[in-house]
Amino acid sequence: MSGKRILLIAGDFVEDYEVMVPFQALQAVGHEVDAVCPEKEAGESCKTAIHDFRGDQTYVESRGHDFELNATMADVEPADYDALVVPGGRAPEYLRTYDEVLDAVRHFFDEEKPVAALCHGPQILAAADVLDGYEMTSYPAVQAEVEAAGCSWVDGVTRDRNLVTGQAWPDHPEWIAEFLDVLGTDVEHSEPAVAADD
Structure with missing residues (x-):
């Protein structure tokens, strides 16, 4: 498998696990991930927020x-990328106000490239007007x-054509596995080495 070039759009108070885990997991299997944020440059940081589920009516x-x-x-030139990741948190509610973010999202849907969105990330997709019929x-x-x-909402990790969606970071194992499948990533598992007895 040759690694894909993946764009990840983040912003201040992106959900901590939802940006860290896919960013690292996709690199671990050989993909190149460029993490960007409007009005920020490489080497700058986004603050993250941790959303925890403790039995309340909403997350803490x-x-x-x-x-x-x-x-x-x-x-960034979206045409240079093979796929897009849109994590959740509070960032999507303001990231969707940037034309450059919406234009990038539209490129991936127009070209039917793989897109993975999680939690509140679909707010950006809705603002880009790309969800009709999904x-x-x-x-x-x-x-x-x-x-x-314009989408049909279902309860659970979902894959429809180029789009893979999940509800929140507890969906990571299934959500990432589905996205890797859409990317054509073949992850090989090997048995751990067994030490010989002396």
Whole structure:
């Protein structure tokens, strides 16, 4: 397998696990991931937020890590990328106000390239007006918003054509596995070495 070039769009108070885990997991299997944020440059950081589920009516939010960007949004040409990742958190509610973000998202849908969106990330897809006719999921509180954009919402990790969606970071194993499949990534598992007895 040759690695793909993947664009990841982040912003301040992106959900901590939802940006860190796919960023690292995709690199671990040989893909190149460029993490960008409007108005920030490579080497700058986005503050993250941790969304935890503790039995309340909604998630509890606390301050997470600083996530370092490794590319500059202003220099990005979406045509140079094979796939897109859109994590959740609070960032999507303001990232969807940037024309450059919406234009990038539209490119991946126009060209039917793989897109993985999680939690509140589909707010950006809804604002880009690319969801009409898709079956997908999102954080449940975003259901009405994405349905208004023309999708059919389902409960659970979903794959429809080029789009893979999940509800929140607990979906990571299935969501990432589905995205790797869409990317054509073949992950080989080997048995651990067994030490010989002396």
